[in-house]
Amino acid sequence: PSAEESESSEESEPDDTPAMEQAEAGAGTVAAHLLPAPLQAADESPAPRTQAPPAGTPAPPAAASAPTRPPVKPAVFIPVNRSPEMQEERLKLPILSEEQVIMEAVAEHPVVIVCGETGSGKTTQVPQFLYEAGYGSDNSVIGVTEPRRVAAIAMSQRVAKEMNLSQRIVSYQIRYEGNVTEDTRIKFMTDGVLLKEIQKDFLLLRYKVVIIDEAHERSVYTDILIGLLSRIVSLRAKRHLPLKLLIMSATLRVEDFTQNQRLFPEPPPVIKVESRQFPVTVHFNKRTPLQDYSGECFRKVCKIHRMLPAGGILVFLTGQAEVHALCRRLRKAFPPPRARPQGKEDQEDSVEEMRKFKKSRARAKKARAEALPQINLDHYSVLPAGEGDEDREAEMDDEEGAVGSDLDLDLGDDGMDGGEQPDASLPLHVLPLYSLLAPEKQAQVFKPPPEGTRLCVVATNVAETSLTIPGIKYVVDCGKVKKRYYDRVTGVSSFRVTWVSQASADQRAGRAGRTEPGHCYRLYSSAVFGDFEQFPPPEITRRPVEDLILQMKALNIEKVINFPFPTPPSVEALIAAEDLLIALGALQAPQKTERVKQLQSSRLSRPITALGRTMAAFPVAPRYAKMLALSRQHGCLPYAITIVAAMTVRELFEELDRPAASEEELAKLKGRRARVAQMKRTWAGQGASLKLGDLMVLLGAVGACEYAGCTPQFCEANGLRYKAIMETRRLRGQLTTAVNAVCPEAGLFMDPKMQPPTESQVTYLRQIVTAGLGDHLARRVQSEELLDAKWRNAYKTPLLDDPVFIHPSSVLFKELPEFVVYQEIVETTKMYMKGVCAVEVQWIPSLLPSYCQFDKPLEEPAPAYCAETGRVLCHRASTFYRVGWPLPAVQVD
Ligand code: CDP
Ligand code: MG
Numbered sequence: 001p002s003a004e005e006s007e008s009s010e011e012s013e014p015d016d017t018p019a020m021e022q023a024e025a026g027a028g029t030v031a032a033h034l035l036p037a038p039l040q041a042a043d044e045s046p047a048p049r050t051q052a053p054p055a056g057t058p059a060p061p062a063a064a065s066a067p068t069r070p071p072v073k074p075a076v077f078i079p080v081n082r083s084p085e086m087q088e089e090r091l092k093l094p095i096l097s098e099e100q101v102i103m104e105a106v107a108e109h110p111v112v113i114v115c116g117e118t119g120s121g122k123t124t125q126v127p128q129f130l131y132e133a134g135y136g137s138d139n140s141v142i143g144v145t146e147p148r149r150v151a152a153i154a155m156s157q158r159v160a161k162e163m164n165l166s167q168r169i170v171s172y173q174i175r176y177e178g179n180v181t182e183d184t185r186i187k188f189m190t191d192g193v194l195l196k197e198i199q200k201d202f203l204l205l206r207y208k209v210v211i212i213d214e215a216h217e218r219s220v221y222t223d224i225l226i227g228l229l230s231r232i233v234s235l236r237a238k239r240h241l242p243l244k245l246l247i248m249s250a251t252l253r254v255e256d257f258t259q260n261q262r263l264f265p266e267p268p269p270v271i272k273v274e275s276r277q278f279p280v281t282v283h284f285n286k287r288t289p290l291q292d293y294s295g296e297c298f299r300k301v302c303k304i305h306r307m308l309p310a311g312g313i314l315v316f317l318t319g320q321a322e323v324h325a326l327c328r329r330l331r332k333a334f335p336p337p338r339a340r341p342q343g344k345e346d347q348e349d350s351v352e353e354m355r356k357f358k359k360s361r362a363r364a365k366k367a368r369a370e371a372l373p374q375i376n377l378d379h380y381s382v383l384p385a386g387e388g389d390e391d392r393e394a395e396m397d398d399e400e401g402a403v404g405s406d407l408d409l410d411l412g413d414d415g416m417d418g419g420e421q422p423d424a425s426l427p428l429h430v431l432p433l434y435s436l437l438a439p440e441k442q443a444q445v446f447k448p449p450p451e452g453t454r455l456c457v458v459a460t461n462v463a464e465t466s467l468t469i470p471g472i473k474y475v476v477d478c479g480k481v482k483k484r485y486y487d488r489v490t491g492v493s494s495f496r497v498t499w500v501s502q503a504s505a506d507q508r509a510g511r512a513g514r515t516e517p518g519h520c521y522r523l524y525s526s527a528v529f530g531d532f533e534q535f536p537p538p539e540i541t542r543r544p545v546e547d548l549i550l551q552m553k554a555l556n557i558e559k560v561i562n563f564p565f566p567t568p569p570s571v572e573a574l575i576a577a578e579d580l581l582i583a584l585g586a587l588q589a590p591q592k593t594e595r596v597k598q599l600q601s602s603r604l605s606r607p608i609t610a611l612g613r614t615m616a617a618f619p620v621a622p623r624y625a626k627m628l629a630l631s632r633q634h635g636c637l638p639y640a641i642t643i644v645a646a647m648t649v650r651e652l653f654e655e656l657d658r659p660a661a662s663e664e665e666l667a668k669l670k671g672r673r674a675r676v677a678q679m680k681r682t683w684a685g686q687g688a689s690l691k692l693g694d695l696m697v698l699l700g701a702v703g704a705c706e707y708a709g710c711t712p713q714f715c716e717a718n719g720l721r722y723k724a725i726m727e728t729r730r731l732r733g734q735l736t737t738a739v740n741a742v743c744p745e746a747g748l749f750m751d752p753k754m755q756p757p758t759e760s761q762v763t764y765l766r767q768i769v770t771a772g773l774g775d776h777l778a779r780r781v782q783s784e785e786l787l788d789a790k791w792r793n794a795y796k797t798p799l800l801d802d803p804v805f806i807h808p809s810s811v812l813f814k815e816l817p818e819f820v821v822y823q824e825i826v827e828t829t830k831m832y833m834k835g836v837c838a839v840e841v842q843w844i845p846s847l848l849p850s851y852c853q854f855d856k857p858l859e860e861p862a863p864a865y866c867a868e869t870g871r872v873l874c875h876r877a878s879t880f881y882r883v884g885w886p887l888p889a890v891q892v893d
Helices: 001-010 016-025 030-034 036-046 084-091 096-107 123-131 149-163 190-198 220-238 292-306 320-333 343-368 411-415 439-446 503-512 526-531 546-554 572-581 594-601 611-615 623-629 636-648 662-683 693-707 712-717 721-744 759-772 843-847 877-882
Strands: 111-116 143-144 170-173 186-190 206-210 246-247 270-273 280-282 311-316 381-383 428-433 454-459 471-475 481-484 495-500 519-520 777-780 804-806 819-827 829-839
Touching: 001 270, 084 149, 096 111, 096 123, 111 123, 123 143, 123 149, 123 206, 123 246, 143 149, 143 220, 149 170, 149 186, 149 439, 186 190, 186 662, 190 220, 190 546, 206 220, 220 246, 246 495, 246 519, 292 311, 292 320, 292 454, 292 471, 311 503, 320 428, 320 454, 343 594, 428 439, 428 777, 471 503, 503 519, 546 572, 546 611, 546 623, 572 623, 572 636, 611 623, 611 877, 623 636, 623 759, 636 759, 662 693, 693 721, 693 759, 693 819, 693 829, 712 721, 759 829
Parallel strands: 111 246, 111 270, 143 186, 143 206, 170 186, 206 246, 280 519, 311 454, 311 471, 381 819, 428 454, 471 519, 804 829
Antiparallel strands: 381 495, 481 495, 777 819, 819 829
16 A cells, blocks of 8 residues: 555645645535645646646636636547437437536536436436547546446446447446456446545546446445545646546435535536426325235236237336346246247148147246245345445345235226237247346347337336336336345344335336336335335445445545535444444554543544555455455465455355245255255364354355356355355455555465365464454353343344344354354344354454453453554464464564
């Protein structure tokens, strides 16, 4: 990190860093700090840099407090060679008529907000306007951030196509992949990617303009980026290297940006793009909420398809597994047309073909009529806090649903446009759409469906605003969304399926009226709709923030409480984050000598430690980053990287706890469960190795899989999710690169096929894991402590009053070690710990001193790991001999 710092300060004026710190130190608005007195001094020395603006442009009002220089208005016009058809299509977009207004506003103001209905052309057109106006010239890049990977990829492809440019020039970058080159001029990326870039180059000098797209989604990274960019824009103005910021949003809830003095003291202009939206008739269900919304979606799609005129159908569900289940069911019910047999066998085959066709139709009919029981989808599963991108959707159980009582929906009355009768035998072209779907499959939804079929896209809420699918006339809205919830007291965060907000429901309905009047079928009653929240709460108020706080501290933003968040997280959330980071050694702990008053004033402004900086360089949650930072000893790094990657990717194993739909399926499931349980035991091994518990299983599973060549067959046979395995491999590569960047002398290279760790390495790994998951420590309740039967075999954690248990799928389920650390708590019938690893009680005071209370001060030298270097310090060999750990002490720098 120090190399990076000096690199960016090379380009900085000497007073820059102090100015930033000054900005943090005092109270008041950010802008007041960011436009400090020395500004005039700087202004006196004329500093015409490369982007000297053309003469004669009037000074913009918004830049009044900035140096009195004409705004940068690129004189260039970069021609784009679009195809005539593409040009014609573009001209239909409402945003085209606003080009002039937008570009003038951008020229005159540092920050501009563009608001417009989804589909009006913001994402695809505004980058093109900027490109043509020369914002991508002089080797600079037009940056566009998207909260979702799907959108970053799809939009870069679309824009490249529209502009007739290669993806070398209009490119994308997401967490694991990208096609950015030296020639890239328009770069679509996820917001997390830009945040990482800011860490490397705070002023983002490669960019002349940054577009924050989908700002209404209020993803945490979007919010943070807007806060950071409000500062970067000021700092760049001071340097006479103006940076333009465009905030683009779908719905009109921009007050958090415009009425926020701390964020933008000068309210940025808002340009509204009026768009042609055809009327959408909304049909509510008469009866109130169904548990079985998947099944209800299925019935509704069937009815629409059989009874209503041509036009695409878009179904909103909550998660990937549900989407697939419904797709399968629909494809079964409306099979795609059979390909006609070719050549001379035509004649002979046709009878057989006909028979097959009839048979498949009969099967489909049966499938339609079959009523399967459906599990309650309102239950939720608890998952660990704060890892990774929001668009990593958790998978929830969802079995093919029951056709319960057939609902008497009068589709016929209000749904029919009259006139043309639908062709009931028309095949349905069913396509899934969700964030983690492979890009080429995502792209399918933009293509017209095959001749003579009706398009039906089954999507998560990625289709709500990010992507506009052409030709949709009917929307089926289950009214639910899967969101991460976070319990501030227990630190347990969970994905839950809840009702959407009114704004989201209306947004979903609007998807039906893009090209002609449409219909939206809501699978809930209007009374229920009336109880919906008006807007969804911004994500930052719903999730733990330790990863963000660490990233911000790494950017030298010490007083996070003063950061201009569009919506600030709660103080409790900030305190919880800071406490965790202090305990992990990422932030400086308060000195014992600090008085209460000092302590209060330093609250939420603790500086980052060297260890914290190292941790911030790893793209994983702070607990896992701590493990990585600790593992450069005894050859543990490759193993720690693998464990962390597997824990971050989550759910390496297929979900096999699901209820079975039939006897046959049950038998199959039982067989698979037994097979997986046996493999887990094999991978966990015995003795020392078994104590690493479920993390040893992860290590063994990844190792074995790599040995077997990582084939889908191997995964299938052993109950592993192929996709998760591939993602683990990618993340391992990425973490290896990150480790090498932090510590080149580690000279690590990724060897997918690791040798299994030695017995002593396993013990070290347990210590490393313990140091990272220290706040997830649980102690088994001893028999003499048993208050009542519900505590039998239970564990106690510091924060939960209720008993927690080792999950039956854990290899430590029967072992019941006295102390364990766990990756996550999943609440089903009981609270279950998953990802469990045994801890030796003797390690706790030395590895987790901040979670212990000592009667007398620890003997010198304590504690047992050095926060500055991130190395484990085993200072007294005798101690370890006593606990039977015959390993030599580790040298500390
Ligand atoms: O960003 P905004 O929602 O305002 O609109 P957009 O994403 O720029 O989309 C503008 C239009 O381009 C929509 O009507 C889409 O249907 C169309 N589009 C397309 O046909 N194919 C794509 N791959 C992306 C967009
Ligand atoms: Mg858009």
